[in-house]
Amino acid sequence: GSEALECAIKTARRYQFVNGHPERFRVITFEGAFHGRTLATIAAGGQYKYLEGFGPKVEGFDQVGFDDIDAAEKAITPETAAILIEPVQGEGGIRPVPTQSLKRLRQLCEQHGLLLIFDEVQCGIGRTGKLFAHEWSGVTPDIMAIAKGIGGGFPMGACLATDEAAVGMTAGVHGTTFGGNPLAMAVGNAVLDVVLEDGFLEDVQRKALLMKQGLASVADEFPEIIEDIRGAGLMLGLKCAMPNTKVNMALRDQNLLAVPAGDNVIRLLPPLTVTDAEIHEALNRIRAGAKGLAEAIASAAAK
Ligand SMILES: Cc1ncc(COP(=O)(O)O)c(C=O)c1O
Structure with a gap:
């Protein structure tokens, strides 16, 4: 993922360079972003x-x-x-960026040559129920980094760009020994075969929807534990009413692995x-975890 972002940032800078703007190298990013752990991407994430x-x-x-x-x-x-943005912020707390905002960013880019x-x-890759999350907004990027899902568990990433945006990335300008290796490409193709199957x-x-509705009913039942359900598709966030690390441990005690993110x-x-x-099983475990926490809060209050 980080490498795909590095390539995306280089592609943007190089586009400006070959179009006569070597002075244009800065990238605007958003608070809560996570773009990886290389030196440039930790700077981008800020x-x-x-x-x-x-x-x-x-x-x-x-x-x-x-x-x-x-x-x-x-x-x-x-x-x-x-301008660099996650259409749905992941690590920052499963925060979808409103369509109107993505549209305005697109306009700003047109206006200012960005x-x-x-x-x-x-x-990306089906996580939100469309192949790419930005499809929900109808706003298209000039450059896009993908990874995680495209490998289906195998490490791979890719940087996609329009012909125009990629104009500076000519042969020899960017590369890596194992970039485009046949095994990773075969894996990516296999993943796409499944994700693009009719009906997938x-x-x-x-x-x-099934999961979101189930989570909403758990949140209704235990508002002192879960404040809100947010996200898009199978990228869901439980906004916690108590420290998210405690909720995560309660889920772990139910043998369910989740990941804490920003914004609690x-x-x-x-x-x-x-x-x-499996979704029903997960919901049962989340309900059991929330119930255990709610009972602990109630018994502490009774003391
Ligand atoms: C939105 C986003 N961008 C970039 C990355 C970095 O990917 P990787 O860890 O594969 O380098 C991640 C990883 O969590 C991510 O969520």
Whole structure:
């Protein structure tokens, strides 16, 4: 994923360079973003916890508040090359970016000669019930990074770009020894064979609804534990009413692995091939975890 983002950032800078704007190298990013752990991508993400101890932050990234499009507009300078955003923020707390905001970013890019880069490493390849999360908005990027899902468990990433955006990336400009290796490409093709099968994405949407409704009923039952359900498709977040790490441990005690995220959220990212029975099983375990926490809170209050 990080390497795909590195390629995306290089592609944007190089586009500006070959179009006579070598001064345009800066990229605008958003608070809560996660773009990887290489030196450039920790600078892009801008989170102190990932930057700490790794020397000076790589130059060229300007961060504005999450979904603050006015601030993004103000941050554009003659040195700006691109705007980089996750259409659904993953690590930041499963926060979908409103369609209207993505549309405005697209317009800003057109107005100012910038490239729009989508990081679909987490939200892409069927995760939200469309092949790419940005399809829900109808807004298309100039450059897009994908990874995670495209490998179906095997490490692989890719950087996609329009012909125009990729104009600077000529032979020899970028590469890596194992880039495009036949095994990873065969895996990616196999994943696409499944994800693009008739009905697969519709079934992801159906299962996502089943899961979201089930989670909503758990949240209704235990509002002192789960405040809200958010997300898109099978990229779901439990906004916790108590520390998310405690909720995560309670789920772990139920032998259910989830991941904490920013904004006090627990991330649920089941395999897209999850069955209805497995979803019901997961919901039972989440309910049991929430019940255990609610009982502990009630008995502590009674003391
Ligand atoms: C949105 C996003 N971008 C980039 C990355 C980095 O991917 P990788 O860990 O494969 O380098 C991640 C990983 O969690 C991610 O969620």
